[in-house]
Amino acid sequence: MPESPFNLQEKTILITGASSGIGKQIAISIASMGAKVILVARNTEKLTNVKELLDGAGHIVLSLDITDEIAIAAAVDKIPPLDGIVHAAGILKLAPIKILDFNQLKQITETNYLAPVNLTRLLLNKKKIQSAASVVFLTSVNGVYTAVKGFGAYAGSKSALNSISKVMALEYASRKIRFNTIAPGMIKTEMYHEMIKQVSDESVKEDKLKYPLGDYGEPEDVANAAIFLLSAASKWITGTTLVVDGGLTII
């Protein structure tokens, strides 16, 4: 059998938000494809538990609050050269404009937009992102393609991330560093389970009907898209968005 273009052997890949949800699944999936994973999130214990689940050896736990500017700047020096980054850390909060106060707006924007951009910028400037590396930002169909009542700050942060990813793609194309986004629809993660507590069963049922392929997505669906974008299989793809939404945005 010829070698798969999707394999991640010899690649060192950093994942933020690696302690739960989509980030955790991406860590598990890319390790199974041969990657050496640097797991980033705030909680050391949770990260260590995720590390236990990973195939292969040489994975690193790096407990960090990505919104902590000073801690991040100090940590970047210790990070080995990278072949890939997945920005999966993010927060989702129900806050209609009427309720959204400036603190909430800042908190959502910091975690979902400023932190991933700042971390990427620092890693680039410290020459930690190698030529031919792939950077993946987790966005959402919400904000990039659709709008949902109550999630304005979230939508704004994700669409900002979507825009800057394309600019990074242009600015680093000559160095063959690629930047792409994955825009998932609703995925069944811990964050999702917290969120649906606030909406009625009826509206979840109604919402699922909007997905042509039915139900909501699994974290694996997003992780498999990440494998593709991190691997050499996508070496001529940059500045794009891979939509993983069961067909939601067709209509």
Add this chain to the structure above:
Amino acid sequence: MGIQEFITKFEQQLEDVEPGTITAATNYRELEEWDSMTSLVIIAMVDREYNKQISGNDIMNAATVEELYNIIAK
């Protein structure tokens, strides 16, 4: 946290009522302006002001402002 404070905060989220018209006995879902957006606003207000997560089901199951308050005060 008292019910009077809750009534005030509840009323502040509404657009078309005169101040002081909402009482503990008000059946909020029968208000003319009540819709899915109002429901979202109340859920998010309770989250922010009381750090309590109520659901859309709670909003549908309670009838009066007082019944909703009792869910939050639990």
